[in-house]
Amino acid sequence: MPAVELxxxxxxxxxxxxxxxxxxxxxxxxVLQRLKDPLFGTRQRPTSDEELRFIAESMETTLGVRERYxxxxxxxxxxxxxxESVVDLAVRAARNALQxxxxxAEALAMVLVATSTPHRMxxxxxxxxxxxxxxxGAAMDxxxxxxxxxxxxxxxAQLVAGGAGPVLVVGVDAFSRVLPPQSRIAAxxxxxxxxxxxxxxxxxxxxxxxxxxxDGSLGQLITTDGALPPTxxxxxxxxxxxxxxxxxxxxxxxxxxxxxxxxxxxxAKRNASEIEYYAPHQTSRxxxxxxxxxxxxxxxxxxxxxxxxxxxxxxxxxxxxxxxLESAELGARVLTxxxxxxxxxxxxxxxx
Amino acid sequence: xxxxxxxxxxxxxxLHLEVPAxxxxxxxxxxxxxxxxxxxxxxxxxxQITAAQVTPENFGSVARIxxxxxxxxx
Numbered sequence: 001m002p003a004v005e006l007x008x009x010x011x012x013x014x015x016x017x018x019x020x021x022x023x024x025x026x027x028x029x030x031v032l033q034r035l036k037d038p039l040f041g042t043r044q045r046p047t048s049d050e051e052l053r054f055i056a057e058s059m060e061t062t063l064g065v066r067e068r069y070x071x072x073x074x075x076x077x078x079x080x081x082x083x084e085s086v087v088d089l090a091v092r093a094a095r096n097a098l099q100x101x102x103x104x105a106e107a108l109a110m111v112l113v114a115t116s117t118p119h120r121m122x123x124x125x126x127x128x129x130x131x132x133x134x135x136x137g138a139a140m141d142x143x144x145x146x147x148x149x150x151x152x153x154x155x156x157a158q159l160v161a162g163g164a165g166p167v168l169v170v171g172v173d174a175f176s177r178v179l180p181p182q183s184r185i186a187a188x189x190x191x192x193x194x195x196x197x198x199x200x201x202x203x204x205x206x207x208x209x210x211x212x213x214x215d216g217s218l219g220q221l222i223t224t225d226g227a228l229p230p231t232x233x234x235x236x237x238x239x240x241x242x243x244x245x246x247x248x249x250x251x252x253x254x255x256x257x258x259x260x261x262x263x264x265x266x267x268a269k270r271n272a273s274e275i276e277y278y279a280p281h282q283t284s285r286x287x288x289x290x291x292x293x294x295x296x297x298x299x300x301x302x303x304x305x306x307x308x309x310x311x312x313x314x315x316x317x318x319x320x321x322x323x324x325l326e327s328a329e330l331g332a333r334v335l336t337x338x339x340x341x342x343x344x345x346x347x348x349x350x351x352x
Numbered sequence: 353x354x355x356x357x358x359x360x361x362x363x364x365x366x367l368h369l370e371v372p373a374x375x376x377x378x379x380x381x382x383x384x385x386x387x388x389x390x391x392x393x394x395x396x397x398x399x400q401i402t403a404a405q406v407t408p409e410n411f412g413s414v415a416r417i418x419x420x421x422x423x424x425x426x
Contacts, residue, residue: 039384043391050403051387058383184384 004154004212004346005267012160013205013330013352016101016198017322020092021191021309022071022084022174028056031187034073038181059188060307064285068191068310070176078177085119086194087128090172093194093315094133097168101198105133109165112156113141114148114314116341117174121228129170137165145222145340146173146281148314150212153348156199157207166200173313178224180241189284190242191310195318204330208349209267211260218343221249244341256345257291261337264347265295272296274333275349277324281338282306282316297335314340328352357397358418364392365414376415386411393417399424 032039032052040047060066071084079085090113098105111133113126118141126139142148142155149171156167175190226239234240257280265272278297280288282305292299303324305316312319317336325334330352337347368388369381381389389411390401401424410420 043388044395045391047387054403054406055383055387058386062382185382 003263004210005263006154006158007207007209007267007349009157009161009207011201011203011205012157012199012207013202014197014321014325014350015103015166015200015202016097016099017196017318017325018093018096018098018100019193019195019315019319019322020089020096021069021193022089023069023082024071024073025067025069027067028059028065028188029053031068032056035075035181035187038075039184039187041182062286063189064304064306065188065310066307069193071174071192072176074176074179074181074187086115086117086172086174087119087125087132089174089192089194090125090129090170090196091132093172093196094129094168094170097196097198098133101166101200103166103198103200105135107166108133108135108168109137110156110159110167111135111137111139111170112152112167113139113170113172114144114152115141115172116143116145116148116313117178125172126170135168144214144344145342146313146316147338147340147344147346149318150210150336150338150346150348151344153197153199153207154210154212154346157210160199160201166198168196168198169318170194170196171314171316171318173315175242175311175313178241180238180243183242185246186242189311191312193309193312193315193319195312195315195322197318197321204351206351208270208351209264210346210348211263211267212344212346213260214342214344216342218252219341221245221252221343222341252343253339254287254290254294256339256343257337257347258294260339260345260347261291261295261297261335264335264337264349268349270333270349273298275335276301276332277328277334278302279317279320279324279334279336281340282309282320283311291337325352357421358414360396361393361414361418361421364389364396365417367392376413379411379413381411389417393421397421397425
């Protein structure tokens with residue numbers, strides 16, 4: 001079956017990383033308390049504090065999520081001050097990554113932003129981010145769900161290898177704005193955040209392999225199914241909040257990770273046991289563990305950051321790289337993988 | 353455990369789960385479902401289930417939920 005298989009792309013490395021989150025941090029219990037009416041409205045009796053605490057603690061054990069950052073609280077007016085937009089979050093993460101990389105925004109050839117939750121239907125998040133940073137090169141959004149950053153990584157690495165200059169890759173999502181109000185697991189699983197990487201020339205480093213694949217027939221498994229531009233009736237129906245088929249999604253996703261990771265390792269001529277850092281898309285503790293079991297990746301080398309920020313979409317694996325690889329030495333073998341709505345999936349092996 | 357109580361448990365579970373459960377198959381209920389189910393069981397059987405009884409063991413299958421209901425009802 002055709003897929004994009006690339007690499008090795010020698011002499012390209014991640015020069016710096018950064019993350020950013022909205023100011024409002026909510027524990028599991030605080031989410032349940034704030035959303036008590038929509039989440040428990042179907043119950044006959046009031047939900048007690050004891051029951052809320054029981055759920056909050058159980059969710060930490062099963063999903064692995066303890067807290068998340070939201071720029072918007074579902075049920076309150078959208079875009080009210082002081083809500084940060086995805087542009088604001090992306091700019092903050094980008095500034096942190098540029099500082100970490102000691103690269104000036106003016107030197108950037110391209111700004112790539114991956115998101116499923118753009119601030120506008122037309123124009124691009126990346127254009128606004130580039131302008132805010134003072135980057136006057138080119139800018140482009142990638143829209144392949146939570147795997148958008150991987151598609152951007154593949155694009156950016158080739159631009160750097162082709163001599164374009166450093167490329168900024170940002171992943172950002174604000175799921176708090178598209179949460180279905182009565183979806184309990186979505187409320188516990190999803191958060192907002194941005195993460196960024198600066199890709200640049202470094203002779204010791206390489207993108208050893210990239211694997212990318214898309215199948216639009218699986219697009220209904222997770223989506224916002226309202227047509228654009230929005231209509232009042234579609235808004236009322238819930239066409240612009242997340243919907244889909246959670247059980248079918250759960251059944252399909254692990255196999256996509258297995259396929260992508262297997263192909264990326266094979267192309268990089270690496271065994272799973274050689275991978276020192278696994279920086280996956282941040283979904284849930286259970287899924288990350290299952291992918292390790294299926295692929296032979298060592299679970300103790302998988303970075304799990306969901307406890308502190310939940311699933312932050314396209315920003316997830318880049319945030320994992322930021323935290324896991326802070327003190328990594330040059331030459332460290334790194335693998336990342338993600339499956340996103342659309343459905344698009346991929347993996348990449350990096351020599352740090 | 354009476355067959356009737358297992359049938360009732362199954363019926364209540366069906367209300368709160370999308371996938372039907374067989375009597376002895378292991379159940380992995382998330383805590384939202386457990387809380388709803390406890391309320392439904394209390395109302396259906398006229399019993400009071402304490403927090404100490406809400407354990408993975410007691411909620412591990414339809415048969416075990418029915419057994420726990422039987423014990424509490426005595």
